[in-house]
Amino acid sequence: xxxxxxxxxxxxxxxxxxxxxxxxxxxxxxxxxxxxxxxxxxxxxxxxxxxxxxxxxxxxxxxxxxxxxxxxxxxxxxxxxxxxxxxxxxxxxxxxxxxxxxxxxxxxxxxxxxxxxxxxxxxxxxxxxxxxxxxxx
Amino acid sequence: xxxxxxxxxxxxxxxxxxxxxxxxxxxxxxxxxxxxxxxxxxxxxxxxxxxxxxxxxxxxxxxxxxxxxxxxxxxxxxxxxxxxxxxxxxxxxxxxxxxxxxxxxxxxxxxxxxxxxxxxxxxxxxxxxxxxxxxxxxxxxxxxxxx
Numbered sequence: 001x002x003x004x005x006x007x008x009x010x011x012x013x014x015x016x017x018x019x020x021x022x023x024x025x026x027x028x029x030x031x032x033x034x035x036x037x038x039x040x041x042x043x044x045x046x047x048x049x050x051x052x053x054x055x056x057x058x059x060x061x062x063x064x065x066x067x068x069x070x071x072x073x074x075x076x077x078x079x080x081x082x083x084x085x086x087x088x089x090x091x092x093x094x095x096x097x098x099x100x101x102x103x104x105x106x107x108x109x110x111x112x113x114x115x116x117x118x119x120x121x122x123x124x125x126x127x128x129x130x131x132x133x134x135x136x137x
Numbered sequence: 138x139x140x141x142x143x144x145x146x147x148x149x150x151x152x153x154x155x156x157x158x159x160x161x162x163x164x165x166x167x168x169x170x171x172x173x174x175x176x177x178x179x180x181x182x183x184x185x186x187x188x189x190x191x192x193x194x195x196x197x198x199x200x201x202x203x204x205x206x207x208x209x210x211x212x213x214x215x216x217x218x219x220x221x222x223x224x225x226x227x228x229x230x231x232x233x234x235x236x237x238x239x240x241x242x243x244x245x246x247x248x249x250x251x252x253x254x255x256x257x258x259x260x261x262x263x264x265x266x267x268x269x270x271x272x273x274x275x276x277x278x279x280x281x282x283x284x
Contacts, residue, residue: 034234040227049235051196051262076194076263080187084247087181088196115198115262 017094029091033069033117037097044103044121050093051115058112060119062105068096069117179240180216180264189270191246198262199235205259207266209252214268217241249274 017030035048046067050058053071061068071093099121107122180195197205199220206217222237249271257266 034236035232036230036235037232038225038228038230044231045228047235049198049262051198054261076183076185076265078185078192081185081190081192082187083183084186085182085184087177088183114200114202114259115196 014088014091016091028072029089030094031091032095033071033093035095035097042123044099044123046097046117046119046121048093048095048117048119049115050112050117052090053093053112053115053117055112058110058117060108060110062099062103062108062121065099065103066096067099067103067119067121068094069119070094071117178242179236180242182216182242182244184244184246186247189248189275191248191250191268191270193244193246193266193268195242195264196262197259197264200262202259205257205264207255207257209250209255209268211249212246213243214246214250214266215241215243216264216266 014031015034017032033048033050035046037044037046039045046069048069050069050071052073057072057074059070059072061070073090073092075090102124104122104124109120111118180197183194185192185194193214193216195216197218197220200218201221204218206215208215208217217240219239220237246268250268251271254269255266257264259265
């Protein structure tokens with residue numbers, strides 16, 4: 001049997017949260033979600049892959065410029081079935097980011113679709129890039 | 138790709154492995170040994186089985202379910218799809234860890250599948266494919282008549 005892998009999408013393995021990174025209150029595996037972070041003129045956007053997480057099991061906090069994402073996953077257990085072959089494991093997702101710009105905590109928007117979290121973190125007005133004109137003397 | 142054998146018949150060894158796995162899960166630690174297989178491609182899959190059916194699951198966050206193509210032939214399941222990156226302008230990336238592109242994964246299930254009864258759902262970025270065993274592949278029960 002051949003595997004028609006077209007490269008590009010690989011790295012199927014999930015990165016597990018190191019035990020020393022955080023004390024977990026839940027007796028569950030925890031993974032670091034893969035994330036993209038980008039910045040526009042007026043916001044920082046975090047996009048994170050968190051398959052298995054829905055709105056009700058997601059918790060986002062911002063404290064002292066540290067953004068923490070916590071998503072809980074209910075492990076699958078189809079009734080009457082047993083797991084006979086496994087390549088991935090299920091677990092929660094935990095990740096923290098230190099944000100460099102001042103973020104307007106009130107304006108944070110989060111959406112979750114198909115297991116992908118989009119976080120829009122608007123910068124406070126003062127932190128937005130301002131163009132400083134140099135006047136000729 | 139060579140598939141690892143499925144435990145079609147529950148041998149004492151598979152039972153041992155199952156117990157070990159449950160212990161590992163219970164103790165919340167990384168299982169050692171061969172049970173957890175290295176993913177042989179994207180996406181990584183898990184296979185659940187019972188006598189006359191199998192469920193294959195895969196984590197495919199951010200993939201448009203419309204773009205997932207599932208095909209089954211005899212005992213072979215193929216999942217294809219593509220994850221598109223949104224095109225955006227005027228931004229600076231600080232981190233790029235998410236992967237995009239096409240994928241195709243072929244796996245073998247322990248029996249021939251009733252192709253017209255395959256059923257797939259996609260929820261929270263998790264694909265779940267139910268594969269019932271083909272009628273002609275099911276073991277026949279033979280009743281012994283007394284003379």
